Amino acid sequence: MPVRATAKRRSACPINVALEVFGDHWSLLIVRDLLFKGRHTFADFAGAEESIATNVLTDRLTKLERDGIIRRRPDPADRRRVRYELTDKGLDLAPVLVEMILWSARYERTAATPAEVREMTKRKARFIAAAQASSRTSASR
Amino acid sequence: MPVRATAKRRSACPINVALEVFGDHWSLLIVRDLLFKGRHTFADFAGAEESIATNVLTDRLTKLERDGIIRRRPDPADRRRVRYELTDKGLDLAPVLVEMILWSARYERTAATPAEVREMTKRKARFIAAAQASSRTSASR
DNA sequence: CCGGATCCGTTTCGATACTG
């Protein structure tokens, strides 16, 4: 296991558990990419604008898999490639991410238009379901 | 400015903005303490079970203040003491934190009882308002 | 090529001791 070999396995109080996912910059970006950006491969993540280093990426993917948030499997279309997908547990992070987006949209200049934000707020549940579905279907095909 | 003198000031895409708050373990804990645990002083935060180091605490408080999430002011009751409180922008983080709690409760053993979780889910808005109000009133007294 | 692993110089973190 590269980088940060010490694994902290414990937790009790609410939120503390989510801390390993949300307390980390890169893990958060990976989940966002999976949920909203249709990125699913190592290269997709590494090539993102924030450009994470490959060793760090490997580390985070390993941890997210260990924590049951994502799952890796060979791409059905091209067995040489590896696909990362969210598990159900990972898909359920969507509401948290959506609230983050809404908060950001409210207080900072973001890419989301006011109309999009209004739509997202009004139909939060539908938006979440859509993101999850698209992440899921693109994963299983 | 202690520790991490480089300030990254930019961002465009949704979520990226929230990354400085949520991408960091300690900032998240501080916001949680302010919102749900009635902690408001330097010593409160430093004494929490996770026990953040004082220099790190100083750093995060500085950044949270810089980002307009919290505000520092002398305690009205004892002017020698410093109180930290959430700004409106900070209070608006409550929905995100609540979703985190719910997710954690769903997938990990947490301190929240099933009944509390059900209550929190059903009356999300009320719960958020309550947390914000308690944080606010205890702040202004 | 893709998905990593490994090495390495630099930055940041964080535990502890200390100070106004």
Place this chain on the structure above:
DNA sequence: CAGTATCGAAACGGATCCGG
């Protein structure tokens, strides 16, 4: 009580190498 100063340990990022 609310922070600084110090300093070793970790994490980071960049480059490069490697197996399939």
